[in-house]
Amino acid sequence: MRIRTLSLLSPALALLLGLACGGGSHSAPPPAAPAPNPAQGLTYTNPTGTGWRLVKDPSSTATRIVLNLVGPAGLKTRGVGFNLQAPAGVTFAAFSDGLPIHDTGVYQLQTLGSTDPSEPLAITGGVKQGNLLSVGIYQKDRDQPAQDSGVALCQIALQFDASAGLKAGTSLTLSIPKAKAIPEDIGAITDDLWTLDQKMRMANLSIAVGTLTAN
Numbered sequence: 001m002r003i004r005t006l007s008l009l010s011p012a013l014a015l016l017l018g019l020a021c022g023g024g025s026h027s028a029p030p031p032a033a034p035a036p037n038p039a040q041g042l043t044y045t046n047p048t049g050t051g052w053r054l055v056k057d058p059s060s061t062a063t064r065i066v067l068n069l070v071g072p073a074g075l076k077t078r079g080v081g082f083n084l085q086a087p088a089g090v091t092f093a094a095f096s097d098g099l100p101i102h103d104t105g106v107y108q109l110q111t112l113g114s115t116d117p118s119e120p121l122a123i124t125g126g127v128k129q130g131n132l133l134s135v136g137i138y139q140k141d142r143d144q145p146a147q148d149s150g151v152a153l154c155q156i157a158l159q160f161d162a163s164a165g166l167k168a169g170t171s172l173t174l175s176i177p178k179a180k181a182i183p184e185d186i187g188a189i190t191d192d193l194w195t196l197d198q199k200m201r202m203a204n205l206s207i208a209v210g211t212l213t214a215n
Contacts, residue, residue, distance in 0.1 A: 071149025081136030
């Protein structure tokens with residue numbers, strides 16, 4: 001009779017021992033998050049507002065973002081210059097003349113009526129150490145009227161740098177540490193030297209930049 005009792009209990013004992021040893025069902029571990037894909041280009045979202053800003057030009061491509069400098073509509077100026085700091089993964093591309101700034105034809109860059117082909121234009125630009133772009137464009141002849149700033153005054157271009165190894169979705173920070181404009185009244189040509197000196201002051205600017213992302 002004792003042997004029979006043990007035989008009846010043995011199935012229940014086996015079940016309990018199995019559960020104690022982890023014989024029950026287990027949930028599968030969550031799948032690992034997929035690794036981000038390598039970036040293949042750039043995307044740029046324009047800043048909001050109607051002040052000074054860098055906006056994307058329609059000529060932009062997936063790897064080359066052309067940005068127009070646009071100012072407030074109705075504000076008259078005679079030139080503008082700024083520095084733009086870019087991160088790794090972005091280089092500043094040159095235009096057909098070799099400069100990293102392109103003239104859109106708004107400002108008078110040459111003396112009115114000049115026929116001298118060697119006369120320098122009032123446009124300049126270069127890339128400094130640390131991936132810092134410095135550009136400027138200025139109206140040369142003060143006999144000409146100041147121009148409305150609410151249009152594309154000049155262009156720069158951001159080039160995607162594949163060698164930086166960026167991942168898709170990486171946010172890239174652009175900043176403008178310094179920007180200035182030549183205001184409309186910088187001194188008429190009839191002003192005496194003292195008055196002209198007092199007016200020859202560039203105005204500080206705050207230029208808004210958009211959101212740049214590796215894509």
